[in-house]
Amino acid sequence: MIPVLNITDLHKSFGELEVLKGIDLAMHKGDVVSLIGSSGSGKTTLLRCVNLLEEFGRGRIEIAGEPIGYREEGGRRRRLPERQIARQRAMTGMAFQQFNLFPHLSAVKNVMLGLTKTKKLPAEEARAIAESWLDRVGMLARKDHFPGQLSGGQQQRVAIARAIAMAPQLMLFDEVTSALDPELVSEVLAVVRDLGRDGMTMLLVTHEMRFARDVSSRVVFMHQGRIHEEGPPEQIFGAPGTERLKAFLSNSQS
Amino acid sequence: MNFEFFLADLWAARANLLAGLWQTVLISAGSVALGTLLGLLVGLGLSYGRLPLRIALRIYTDFLRGTPVFVLILACYYIFSAAGLDLDAFQAGCLALTLFCSSHVGEILRGALNAIPAGQTEAAKSIGLTFGQTFTSVLLPQALRQMLPTWVNTATEIVKASTLLSVIGVVEFLLAVQQVISRTYLSLEFYLFAGLVYFVLNFAIEQAGRAVERRIAIPR
Ligand SMILES: Nc1ncnc2c1ncn2[C@@H]1O[C@H](COP(=O)(O)OP(=O)(O)O)[C@@H](O)[C@H]1O
Ligand SMILES: [Mg+2]
Numbered sequence: 190m191i192p193v194l195n196i197t198d199l200h201k202s203f204g205e206l207e208v209l210k211g212i213d214l215a216m217h218k219g220d221v222v223s224l225i226g227s228s229g230s231g232k233t234t235l236l237r238c239v240n241l242l243e244e245f246g247r248g249r250i251e252i253a254g255e256p257i258g259y260r261e262e263g264g265r266r267r268r269l270p271e272r273q274i275a276r277q278r279a280m281t282g283m284a285f286q287q288f289n290l291f292p293h294l295s296a297v298k299n300v301m302l303g304l305t306k307t308k309k310l311p312a313e314e315a316r317a318i319a320e321s322w323l324d325r326v327g328m329l330a331r332k333d334h335f336p337g338q339l340s341g342g343q344q345q346r347v348a349i350a351r352a353i354a355m356a357p358q359l360m361l362f363d364e365v366t367s368a369l370d371p372e373l374v375s376e377v378l379a380v381v382r383d384l385g386r387d388g389m390t391m392l393l394v395t396h397e398m399r400f401a402r403d404v405s406s407r408v409v410f411m412h413q414g415r416i417h418e419e420g421p422p423e424q425i426f427g428a429p430g431t432e433r434l435k436a437f438l439s440n441s442q443s
Numbered sequence: 444m445n446f447e448f449f450l451a452d453l454w455a456a457r458a459n460l461l462a463g464l465w466q467t468v469l470i471s472a473g474s475v476a477l478g479t480l481l482g483l484l485v486g487l488g489l490s491y492g493r494l495p496l497r498i499a500l501r502i503y504t505d506f507l508r509g510t511p512v513f514v515l516i517l518a519c520y521y522i523f524s525a526a527g528l529d530l531d532a533f534q535a536g537c538l539a540l541t542l543f544c545s546s547h548v549g550e551i552l553r554g555a556l557n558a559i560p561a562g563q564t565e566a567a568k569s570i571g572l573t574f575g576q577t578f579t580s581v582l583l584p585q586a587l588r589q590m591l592p593t594w595v596n597t598a599t600e601i602v603k604a605s606t607l608l609s610v611i612g613v614v615e616f617l618l619a620v621q622q623v624i625s626r627t628y629l630s631l632e633f634y635l636f637a638g639l640v641y642f643v644l645n646f647a648i649e650q651a652g653r654a655v656e657r658r659i660a661i662p663r
Contacts, residue, residue, distance in 0.1 A: 240569050271573060279571025289566035293584045293661050302580060303570030337663030348566075355570055 191254040193218050193358050193390045194239065199248035201234055208234050210414040212248070216359070216392065221385045223401035223422075224394045226411035227437060232394040235411070236361045239392070240283045241274055252280045253358050279307050282352030283361045286368050288344040290336040290351070296323060297332040300351045307355065322350040326380050342373030346380055353384065360384065362393035398441055402426050410434050449632040456623040463619025464640065470533070470615060471602045474540035478601070479594070481541065482548025489553040500549065507546035512604040515539040520611045536608035540601055547597045548590075555586035588659055595652030599645040606641075616640065 194216040201209040208231045216222055224232045237243040239250055241258050250257050257277040259266050269277070290299050297319050304315035323329045326346040336344050345365055353360060362381060366374040378400050385391055385404045395401050401408055401422065408425040410418045410433075418425065418434050429435045453460070488500045507515070519542075520535040530538065559582055567577040609618035620637045624630045 242565050242568060275568070275571050275573045278568055281569075283566075283569040285562060285566065287560075287562050289560075289562035291563065291566070291581055291585075293588065302567075303572065306576045306580060307571035335662045337661060351566075351570065 190217060192216060192251070193220070193253055194392065195249075195251040195254075196239070197249045199235070199238060199245060199250065201231075201238055201243060201245045208414050209238070209245070212414075212416060214409065214416065216390060218390055219388045219406075221389075221391045221393070221404050221406050223405040223408045224392065224411060225396075225398070225401060225408060225425075225437070225441075226417075227440075230411040231414045232411055233363055236283065236363050236392065236394060239359070240281050240361055241278045242283075244268065252277065255280075275307070279303070279355055280357060281359045281361055282355055282357035284345070284349045284352050284363065284365045286364045288336070288341070288348045288368070290344050290348055292336050295333045295335055296328060296339070296347045299336070299347055300354050303351065303355045318354055319350070322354045323347065325383075326350045327376070340373060341369045342376045345369065345377045349377075349380055349384075353389070358390065360389055360391045360393075362391065362395070364394050364396060367396060396441065398426065398438070410437065412437075445629055445632060448627075449629050449636075452623065452627045452629060453633075453636070456619075456626075459619050459622065460616070463614055463616040466533075466614060466619075467602070467605050467616040467644075470537055470540065470605045470608060470613070471598070474537050474544055474605070475598045475601050477537075478541040478544025479548050481545035483552055485545055485549025486552025486556070489549055490556045504546040504550050507542055508550065512539065512543050513607050513610070515543055516607050516611060532608070532611040532613045536605075536611060536613050540604060540608075543604065544597060544601055547600075548594065551590050551593050551597070552586060555589040556582060558589065559585055588656075588661065591652065591656050591659075595649060598652075599648055602641065602645055602648070 192215045194214065196212055196214040199209050199212040200207065212235060214222075224235065226232055234243060238245045239252075245258070255277070257269075257280070258274065259268055261267075268274075290296075291302065294302065297316065300319035300322060301312070301315040304310045304318055305312060308315075310318070320329060320332060323332050326349055328343060328346050328350065331339065331343065336347070339347065349362075349365070365381065366377050369377065374397070378397065381391070381393065382400075382404050393401075405422045407419060408422050409416055410425065412433055418429065418431050420430075424430075425434070426438065429438060485500055485504065488496050489504070492500065516536055516539040519530070519539040520532060523530045523535060523538075563581055563585070564577055567581045572580065605615055606617040608615050609621065612618075614622070617637060620633050624633045627633070
């Protein structure tokens, strides 16, 4: 079976600073992979490369067998044209730490935008899809509210609906609860857990270790731009194999 | 007390004064409209252009904003005719105000776009929007709302600056008033009257701006 996501030997530098130093990662349909690791280890950068928000210097990322971002042309590597990139970005959905809802659009219009612009769906159809996803994340009653009228947790749920309404092959979550007040965390995690149960393929960065243990089929521990250790959650959390992971886990328990 | 004389003279001069007022409205509205269109292009270039274009536009805006409007008007009037381009006073004056307006609008748009968090563009990209779609659906609607108050202010500045066209002989409202004064010698009364008319004009513009602002405000 073709993997939904296949990353081989991914390298990424910001100027002199090499942030990803050769990442290999494959995910199959329905996999839920949690990325853990200390701040600065490259987790966000990895997600942003997969969503083509960053250019990358070396390596290859395939979504459902299609290499994204670049094409080989007579041995030379070329960035794809804007239109192709835009289409490939829509194959993955991203939920951001800061939600990034469009403040001038109501909740339902936020979700509809990609459907009408990228997928060129008629407004009626887009609205129906948007409303059903808002319903799924428990936000249908507030579909006409603007982001400024919603709590952080509500905004994040709308943002997740906006991404997932595009029917991406893979959902990326970048610390979607770390900007939230503690009492709002669980409503967002419940939505994410629900999507996982429904078979959505998800790659998520999280600091919520208990949650990672709960929802993941696999956990990947990153350290200084490399995958330091990976395995099923029972193994990663129950029997960590390396000193670094042990140290990281004992630090994040507090 | 000259008030009755004033009213009588005002009534007698009404046709000339209205013609002058019409010129003022025409000059201001035309310059603001053209200057805004041009300014939006300038702002786009300042925000997204390649480096040489950005440098050229930076010089353009800084130069125009740093020069007194009066000097711009004189420059347009004399330089273009010296260069063999036949602009009459009205055209030269409108050109100067249009350029002045465009430099301000360009800078306002650049600032407004710059103030939008990068996350907005990234969220738009991540749902597959192209740059053009991101600009028209996400960035511009936010930037225009942010620009509106400053833009209205620029419009009122243009109305005030349009009085300077009197110096190169365009019979806009101020010069029309001065012509009445030279016949009637009621300078205090007519200058006060002119001040009142400009105030009402700009007050109306500001109120209209506020009304639009309320209409398009984002609920929060
Ligand atoms: N746009 C950027 N320019 C320069 N350095 C960056 C940029 N984005 C991230 N970095 C650096 O890359 C490293 C990895 O960052 P990040 O992927 O955000 O880590 P994580 O999400 O694991 O905390 C950090 O050292 C960070 O400072
Ligand atoms: Mg991060």
